[in-house]
Amino acid sequence: MDIVICIKEVPETTEVPWDPEKGILIREGIPGILNPNDKNAIEAALQLTEKYGGVVTAISMGPAQTDDALREALSLGVDNAVLLTGRHLAGADTLATSYTLYLAVKKIGRFDIVLCGKESADGVTAQVGPQLAEFLDIPQLTYATNIEIVKGNFVRIKQKLEDGFRELESPLPALITVEREINNPRIPPMDHIMEAYRDKQVMVWTADDLGGQMERFGLKGSPTQCLKVYTQRIKKGKMQILEGDGSMVAKELVQILRKRNLT
Amino acid sequence: MEFNLSAESKLMIKAARDFAEQTIEPIAAKIDGDDAIPDDLLPKFAKAKMLGMMIPKEYGGTGSTALNMILITEELAKTASAVYWSMALNNSVAETICHWGSDDQKELFIPPLCDGSNYAAMAFTEPATGSDPAAITSTAHSDDDYYVLNGTKRFITNGQRKGYGIFYAKDETEKVTAFVVDKSSDGYTCSKPWALMGLGGQGLVDVFLKNVRVPKANILGEKGKGFNVLLRWIAGERVQQMAFMLGMGQACLEESLKYAKERIVKGRPMTHMQGFQWMLSEMHASIEACRWWTYRVASKQDEGDEIQVDSAALKLFIVPTIQEVARKALQIHGSYGYCKNYKIERLYRTIAHAGVTGSSTEIQKTLVGSYLARP
Numbered sequence A: 001m002d003i004v005i006c007i008k009e010v011p012e013t014t015e016v017p018w019d020p021e022k023g024i025l026i027r028e029g030i031p032g033i034l035n036p037n038d039k040n041a042i043e044a045a046l047q048l049t050e051k052y053g054g055v056v057t058a059i060s061m062g063p064a065q066t067d068d069a070l071r072e073a074l075s076l077g078v079d080n081a082v083l084l085t086g087r088h089l090a091g092a093d094t095l096a097t098s099y100t101l102y103l104a105v106k107k108i109g110r111f112d113i114v115l116c117g118k119e120s121a122d123g124v125t126a127q128v129g130p131q132l133a134e135f136l137d138i139p140q141l142t143y144a145t146n147i148e149i150v151k152g153n154f155v156r157i158k159q160k161l162e163d164g165f166r167e168l169e170s171p172l173p174a175l176i177t178v179e180r181e182i183n184n185p186r187i188p189p190m191d192h193i194m195e196a197y198r199d200k201q202v203m204v205w206t207a208d209d210l211g212g213q214m215e216r217f218g219l220k221g222s223p224t225q226c227l228k229v230y231t232q233r234i235k236k237g238k239m240q241i242l243e244g245d246g247s248m249v250a251k252e253l254v255q256i257l258r259k260r261n262l263t
Numbered sequence B: 001m002e003f004n005l006s007a008e009s010k011l012m013i014k015a016a017r018d019f020a021e022q023t024i025e026p027i028a029a030k031i032d033g034d035d036a037i038p039d040d041l042l043p044k045f046a047k048a049k050m051l052g053m054m055i056p057k058e059y060g061g062t063g064s065t066a067l068n069m070i071l072i073t074e075e076l077a078k079t080a081s082a083v084y085w086s087m088a089l090n091n092s093v094a095e096t097i098c099h100w101g102s103d104d105q106k107e108l109f110i111p112p113l114c115d116g117s118n119y120a121a122m123a124f125t126e127p128a129t130g131s132d133p134a135a136i137t138s139t140a141h142s143d144d145d146y147y148v149l150n151g152t153k154r155f156i157t158n159g160q161r162k163g164y165g166i167f168y169a170k171d172e173t174e175k176v177t178a179f180v181v182d183k184s185s186d187g188y189t190c191s192k193p194w195a196l197m198g199l200g201g202q203g204l205v206d207v208f209l210k211n212v213r214v215p216k217a218n219i220l221g222e223k224g225k226g227f228n229v230l231l232r233w234i235a236g237e238r239v240q241q242m243a244f245m246l247g248m249g250q251a252c253l254e255e256s257l258k259y260a261k262e263r264i265v266k267g268r269p270m271t272h273m274q275g276f277q278w279m280l281s282e283m284h285a286s287i288e289a290c291r292w293w294t295y296r297v298a299s300k301q302d303e304g305d306e307i308q309v310d311s312a313a314l315k316l317f318i319v320p321t322i323q324e325v326a327r328k329a330l331q332i333h334g335s336y337g338y339c340k341n342y343k344i345e346r347l348y349r350t351i352a353h354a355g356v357t358g359s360s361t362e363i364q365k366t367l368v369g370s371y372l373a374r375p
């Protein structure tokens, strides 16, 4: 059971400056953390390989400081780590990101499952996993709260939907995105942290190593146009609760709305 | 001058924080209230590889540094739980045995401290003295391959829990020698735990030694040179204790900020009032000063420098400073801070311990003062 997990480093705070020209986050100098949801993906991968054997490889695209997210993955027990970096890859939207990850997964070659977090804490699009599955042309099973291997080479997940759950099954290889509640990620022991920084390697691949078409990487390969970036101001006002009989309350509500020209 | 922590240290801090929040904090109030630490907690520290931080891997340790020990202490301290002291003692006693012990002693005594199957103890205080170890009255008489120990030790953390402890007694030459004593030996008994103001679960007992036979092979360091063992241990322990204070101080600030941002006074959160802003800023400045000095002394320890005077000066500064931080935190919380429903109450009681344990704040002044006034 060889698994590739895609992980991302996200800013530790929610107050990250934006580049108004490019419409992207200015991440330099902002302390990063491993995307919380990706910790669940790592944990899911480790649990699967602990049960069925196999190799877990973590890949991450980002600036050089993303090395730390990959070291954390190594300290948790991931076997290999690959950093995808360089100026050609910078400024990528979800399409360019999934294209880059696709080339990396291809280059790794052997895999039964690709695991992603459902979404990243900063982008919150939940697009990269599904797009990557499309590039790889494999089935995608999203929002998993449970993963089981069945009938030897099939995977079955419990998928969380807005109003319930459903079970999905697919042949392997497949891509799975996981929800936070799928597991409780382990904490790396101190000696593994030391090994991750002292004894283990993070491989570094740039656009040149990945092959592919240069114009599809990074900002150039990103069709998403960000017109304006602003922080939504939440207006605070008085709250009024109408009590009493339903139809009376409804009438009163309509009157209030009319008075304020809100109808 | 390097003020940046390594990425490795930062990840250790994060791991310790997660451990504290997930494993200790949810049961910290219960440990304190029940005056009991669950048996499965120390093994969890062992699994997280936090029990032999400064011990080489060959003895089951982590092979890390005094600085990293301090950094994880700071995070664990935020729970203000007595369980920290079990973890700290296993670390500091293992390190002491590693420094002074023979190869046989290291192989025998250290691995069970790192794997969490044993609770360490360090026993110097007696009913008549804590501050003046020269006044120790426990005795050790030579008998063949053994020493026979008699006496009473007071306030011994984990004196009653399974494992080995380092005990100090005067031998036939009236000199103090350090012995590694098996706490399950014949003639070894304990009182019930003292009921403490804070640190519920600490397991602070009196130990009665009645003809306890200790193999001569268990003498730690040189015979008659027990003070060297004790003083070196106390210096390292002071730094760890100050990191414990520092972490609790930080928790006081975090709790106060959380409270003050939510508490509405005159229609606005308390944090809008200059008086409280000043309190918070003073707390922050105090904690930062404590933090960097503690890191500095731990780094000196890692460089192999002598830290007797540094650690004493550190303690005499940090104890009153963090106690003042706790006092302010209580003021910010108003009467809620005096209620057990609020964490600040536990922090306040726990922070009170540091000036009178290990060695008192006054003793640090004597130590630093006599160093400064040396001819």
Ligand SMILES: Cc1cc2nc3c(=O)[nH]c(=O)nc-3n(C[C@H](O)[C@H](O)[C@H](O)COP(=O)(O)OP(=O)(O)OC[C@H]3O[C@@H](n4cnc5c(N)ncnc54)[C@H](O)[C@@H]3O)c2cc1C
Binding pocket: B121, B122, B123, B124, B125, B126, B128, B129, B130, B131, B132, B154, B155, B156, B157, B158, B199, B202, B204, B353, B356, B357, B358, B359, B360, B361, B362, B363, B366
């Ligand atoms: C939570 C906790 C855990 C503990 N764990 C342990 C343990 O594991 N092992 C252990 O051996 N002990 C332990 N102790 C005991 C503690 O270390 C001693 O109580 C402490 O060293 C002080 O000794 P004492 O109480 O006998 O005070 P004393 O020595 O009687 O001192 C009383 C007061 O006089 C002052 N004083 C004494 N001598 C001088 C001097 N020369 N100059 C100036 N002032 C002086 C002191 O500062 C103090 O304020 C623990 C205590 C507590 C509360």
